[in-house]
Amino acid sequence: MRHYIAKRVGYSVLSLLLLSLTIFLFIRLTGDPASLLTEPGASAADVAAIQHKFGLDRPVWVQYGLFMFNLLRGDLGDSFYYQTPVLELYQSRLPHSLLLGVVAMGFSLVLGIPTGILAAIRVGRFWDSAGKLFALLGLSLPSFLVGLLLILFFSVYLEWLPSSGSGTFWHLLMPAFALGWYFAAAHMRLTRSSMLEVLGSEYVKLARLKGLPEALVIGKHAFKNALIPVLTLAGINLIQMINVAVVVETVFAWPGIGRLLYEGVTFRDFPVVQGVVILGGSMIVVVNLLIDIVYALVDPRIRLEQ
Amino acid sequence: MLNSTRNFVSSDMETAPLLEVRNLSTYYVSASGTRIVRAVDDVSFSLRAGETLGIVGESGSGKSTLALTLMRVLPPAAQIVSGAMRLEGEDLVGKSENEMQHIRGKRIAMILQDPMASLNPLFSIGDQVGETLRQHEGASRRSAWQQAIGLLKSVRIPAAETRVTQYPHEMSGGMRQRIVGAIGISCEPRVLIADEPTTSLDLTIQAQYLNLLDELRKEHGIGLIFITHNLGIVAKMCDQLVVMYAGRVVESGPVRQVFNAPAHPYTAALLSSIPRMSNRRKRLIAIDGQPPDMSNLPPGCAFASRCPAVFERCRNEAPPVFTPAPGHTARCWRSAPEMAGSVAMSVGALS
Amino acid sequence: MSVTTIPAALPMRTRTARMTDVPIIPSAILAIAVVVAIFADFLAPHDPQVGLLTARFKPPFWMTGGSTNHLFGTDQLGRDVLSRLIFGTRVSLVVGFTAVIFAGAVGTTLGIVSGYLGGWVDQVIMRVTDAWLALPALTFAIFLAAVVGPSEMNIVIILGLVYWTRYARIVRGEVLSLKEREFVRLAIVAGCSKWTIMWRHIMPNVINSSIVLATLMLGIVIITEASLSFLGVGVPPPKPAWGVMLSDGKQGLMVGYWWLTVMPGTCIMLLVLAANLLGDWLRVKLDPQLRQL
Numbered sequence: 001m002r003h004y005i006a007k008r009v010g011y012s013v014l015s016l017l018l019l020s021l022t023i024f025l026f027i028r029l030t031g032d033p034a035s036l037l038t039e040p041g042a043s044a045a046d047v048a049a050i051q052h053k054f055g056l057d058r059p060v061w062v063q064y065g066l067f068m069f070n071l072l073r074g075d076l077g078d079s080f081y082y083q084t085p086v087l088e089l090y091q092s093r094l095p096h097s098l099l100l101g102v103v104a105m106g107f108s109l110v111l112g113i114p115t116g117i118l119a120a121i122r123v124g125r126f127w128d129s130a131g132k133l134f135a136l137l138g139l140s141l142p143s144f145l146v147g148l149l150l151i152l153f154f155s156v157y158l159e160w161l162p163s164s165g166s167g168t169f170w171h172l173l174m175p176a177f178a179l180g181w182y183f184a185a186a187h188m189r190l191t192r193s194s195m196l197e198v199l200g201s202e203y204v205k206l207a208r209l210k211g212l213p214e215a216l217v218i219g220k221h222a223f224k225n226a227l228i229p230v231l232t233l234a235g236i237n238l239i240q241m242i243n244v245a246v247v248v249e250t251v252f253a254w255p256g257i258g259r260l261l262y263e264g265v266t267f268r269d270f271p272v273v274q275g276v277v278i279l280g281g282s283m284i285v286v287v288n289l290l291i292d293i294v295y296a297l298v299d300p301r302i303r304l305e306q
Numbered sequence: 307m308l309n310s311t312r313n314f315v316s317s318d319m320e321t322a323p324l325l326e327v328r329n330l331s332t333y334y335v336s337a338s339g340t341r342i343v344r345a346v347d348d349v350s351f352s353l354r355a356g357e358t359l360g361i362v363g364e365s366g367s368g369k370s371t372l373a374l375t376l377m378r379v380l381p382p383a384a385q386i387v388s389g390a391m392r393l394e395g396e397d398l399v400g401k402s403e404n405e406m407q408h409i410r411g412k413r414i415a416m417i418l419q420d421p422m423a424s425l426n427p428l429f430s431i432g433d434q435v436g437e438t439l440r441q442h443e444g445a446s447r448r449s450a451w452q453q454a455i456g457l458l459k460s461v462r463i464p465a466a467e468t469r470v471t472q473y474p475h476e477m478s479g480g481m482r483q484r485i486v487g488a489i490g491i492s493c494e495p496r497v498l499i500a501d502e503p504t505t506s507l508d509l510t511i512q513a514q515y516l517n518l519l520d521e522l523r524k525e526h527g528i529g530l531i532f533i534t535h536n537l538g539i540v541a542k543m544c545d546q547l548v549v550m551y552a553g554r555v556v557e558s559g560p561v562r563q564v565f566n567a568p569a570h571p572y573t574a575a576l577l578s579s580i581p582r583m584s585n586r587r588k589r590l591i592a593i594d595g596q597p598p599d600m601s602n603l604p605p606g607c608a609f610a611s612r613c614p615a616v617f618e619r620c621r622n623e624a625p626p627v628f629t630p631a632p633g634h635t636a637r638c639w640r641s642a643p644e645m646a647g648s649v650a651m652s653v654g655a656l657s
Numbered sequence: 658m659s660v661t662t663i664p665a666a667l668p669m670r671t672r673t674a675r676m677t678d679v680p681i682i683p684s685a686i687l688a689i690a691v692v693v694a695i696f697a698d699f700l701a702p703h704d705p706q707v708g709l710l711t712a713r714f715k716p717p718f719w720m721t722g723g724s725t726n727h728l729f730g731t732d733q734l735g736r737d738v739l740s741r742l743i744f745g746t747r748v749s750l751v752v753g754f755t756a757v758i759f760a761g762a763v764g765t766t767l768g769i770v771s772g773y774l775g776g777w778v779d780q781v782i783m784r785v786t787d788a789w790l791a792l793p794a795l796t797f798a799i800f801l802a803a804v805v806g807p808s809e810m811n812i813v814i815i816l817g818l819v820y821w822t823r824y825a826r827i828v829r830g831e832v833l834s835l836k837e838r839e840f841v842r843l844a845i846v847a848g849c850s851k852w853t854i855m856w857r858h859i860m861p862n863v864i865n866s867s868i869v870l871a872t873l874m875l876g877i878v879i880i881t882e883a884s885l886s887f888l889g890v891g892v893p894p895p896k897p898a899w900g901v902m903l904s905d906g907k908q909g910l911m912v913g914y915w916w917l918t919v920m921p922g923t924c925i926m927l928l929v930l931a932a933n934l935l936g937d938w939l940r941v942k943l944d945p946q947l948r949q950l
Contacts (some may be wrong), residue, residue, distance in 0.1 A: 124337070201423060202418050202419075202420050202423035202424045203423065203424055203425055203426040203427075205379065205418060205424075206418055206424045206425075206486070206489070207426070207437075208379045208410070209377055209379060209410060209411060209415065209416045209418070210410065210411040210415075210437060210438045210441065210489065211406075211407050211408065211409065211410035211411030211412055211438070211441060211442060212407075212411075212437065212441055213407060213441075216441075220429075221426050221429075224428050225426065225427070225428060
């Protein structure tokens with residue numbers, strides 16, 4: 001197992017390196033990184049300072065070394081607009097994103113798991129078809145469109161919910177639903193297929209042969225097993241959500257990381273854009289690694305592997 | 307080989323059979339309704355208390371579907387189309403799902419082929435063994451747990467007190483198979499069906515497990531049904547034999563009788579393919595050809611295309627059940643009364 | 658029960674879709690969209706980029722204040738919504754198709770090379786794929802857009818760069834199993850060069866999966882383009898992209914000018930729905946192994 005974990009850690013470090021290299025190279029590919037890294041209309045002295053900090057007049061590999069050196073120190077540069085370090089901005093926005101992500105995840109699981117189970121135990125019949133339609137709509141309705149339609153209905157016509165901002169529970173409802181919507185479809189599909197697989201397993205057959213009532217066969221023996229892959233995906237998706245939330249957060253003016261990215265793009269605040277991408281990608285690599293390690297600790301087949 | 311210790315069978319042959327199956331048919335119907343597979347077709351046999359019945363056949367011969375039919379846990383595409391099955395005189399075909407649920411695991415139990423996959427990885431052994439008792443006997447959690455320990459001991463699992471708290475992945479294959487066996491006997495069922503119970507075990511453990519099942523049968527007077535493709539196991543364990551081919555019973559009768567004088571060429575071919583100490587120099591006779599397409603059976607005997615003793619009638623007309631000897635049946639034209647002389651000769655030439 | 662037969666001939670495109678049971682509605686939607694995109698200049702009643710400021714926020718014709726001159730009303734600059742939708746179809750389809758083909762060509766090629774050559778080439782391509790897949794697609798696309806600046810051409814390149822990894826992963830997996838097949842071994846024995854084998858023997862067998870994936874990706878790519886345009890880093894306004902229209906429509910949303918949101922929204926939904934339905938159908942038809950996608 002130690003070997004397995006070492007290998008996974010190695011791959012993750014490699015992924016992080018490649019990520020940073022990708023981002024570094026794309027910035028250099030434009031030909032004029034200084035114009036991206038300095039404020040529009042910056043003074044000659046500012047430009048010179050940036051050129052010195054990133055070694056823009058030196059060979060590319062030195063530049064990459066400096067880039068990595070700054071990254072590892074946690075220095076992602078300062079925001080032009082807010083005049084504060086990007087890392088601080090990111091940290092101040094993260095709780096909002098997490099809150100939105102967790103509630104959206106709740107929505108998606110509450111919607112996705114029961115419909116997925118229903119579709120699986122009624123496979124080929126009405127509820128299965130209804131589930132398929134729901135999954136299809138989930139994948140075909142972009143979350144920002146769902147968000148706009150929700151605003152139109154609940155804020156403009158019914159005047160029940162605030163259309164933007166944050167602070168109260170009511171502010172959270174629509175963005176969370178809009179964000180959870182897409183993932184609900186994904187969770188429904190996975191629940192269905194994983195439930196179908198479990199229902200075909202020998203232990204579910206044995207549970208039936210034991211003479212257990214169907215409710216117990218599904219509720220106890222099938223449910224728990226079918227849920228494992230869904231919860232794994234949900235774990236990965238929670239991080240995805242925080243990063244994908246950019247359109248939903250923009251629609252509802254929710255002060256999370258997605259909104260920060262949008263602001264970065266709109267104000268041409270390049271350090272912010274770069275920081276959000278690097279931190280987002282790193283978070284996903286690290287979370288994937290953690291999930292793999294937890295699996296290795298839990299699953300005897302990996303645990304016992306030498 | 308056929309040991310004589312199996313004397314539990316009551317000498318009173320008139321007692322009603324424990325399980326009686328008459329003309330049972332189960333078909334799979336495809337979603338479009340155009341393809342019909344007669345997985346179990348017009349099957350009859352009976353099983354007495356304390357007796358062991360072996361059901362043999364190639365994979366795809368319908369023996370596993372037969373077992374699932376007996377348990378009434380067929381997949382949605384399959385349905386019982388005709389026939390009767392009676393457990394202690396009580397009809398099972400007409401029972402509602404709810405009624406069947408009280409019979410399954412309680413009066414008729416089944417052990418599945420694959421011990422590795424039969425246990426739920428997420429629940430403790432004690433939970434899974436005691437579950438049946440809680441369901442059928444209304445045992446409390448605590449008492450079910452205690453009884454589970456007892457059951458594990460009865461299937462010779464050492465340190466049963468600690469084993470109940472463990473999970474399936476912590477057990478060896480042989481141990482899991484015995485646990486599955488313990489689940490099968492937990493409510494002292496009248497009939498126990500074992501589907502290929504030894505395929506995934508190595509030889510020593512196989513032998514141990516078979517002995518264990520035999521002992522359980524003797525102790526509890528269980529009617530044991532062995533589904534297998536291993537005739538060696540049948541010779542060692544069974545009193546009665548049912549040979550299935552393409553969904554039908556092609557031959558049935560007392561093991562010794564069938565082994566000594568197989569009436570169906572298919573049985574004869576199966577028997578000749580058992581490696582035996584006495585004839586290991588001889589070449590094993592393989593059965594030529596492939597089993598027929600179950601959704602498109604020929605009009606005559608399903609074995610005709612592979613049969614070494616085939617003649618014209620076999621191809622056109624499906625043989626009915628003949629009785630070459632008392633208690634011995636065969637679906638083969640060569641067993642027809644008018645064919646008396648030639649059968650022994652041609653079948654004898656095979657083995 | 659069934660007989661296993663060993664194919665004697667090369668299994669080139671073993672399954673071909675029967676064209677008789679094509680799902681009608683999604684194909685019709687897609688066909689209409691293509692026609693509209695091609696003939697946008699003739700179909701659009703007004704110039705999509707020029708509006709009368711005196712005729713702003715006119716509702717669709719069936720509402721009071723609407724007129725048949727602007728069937729679906731006008732936007733905040735008095736531009737005709739229907740005409741913008743028609744030209745928007747062109748933007749969505751052109752960007753969608755070219756990006757999907759671009760990503761597919763890059764991903765399929767790298768997937769074949771990676772899977773067939775193996776060794777360090779495989780390692781390099783797969784590590785890059787892993788790293789890029791870790792980046793959330795939209796975030797990555799926004800970053801690239803911020804670097805290169807918005808234009809229709811750049812969007813295609815960006816979407817191609819973001820999505821090729823999905824093809825590479827799947828194609829590589831298929832190639833790994835194809836590599837062990839009889840006909841590839843025969844080709845090796847026959848002395849074909851690596852490139853001939855990859856191009857002539859492997860490629861035709863993975864192209865089905867690539868096509869299925871491309872159809873499924875079409876919806877995703879269209880949504881991503883709309884999202885980028887909505888955020889202002891996609892197709893630059895005044896060009897009439899549906900995402901831009903939604904972004905513009907947000908101003909009127911709070912006062913109840915619903916058509917500015919609902920009209921482009923419905924267009925996106927219909928097109929993506931049609932692409933997804935067709936993709937699902939193709940997946941089942943051409944490649945049952947991809948059902949788990």
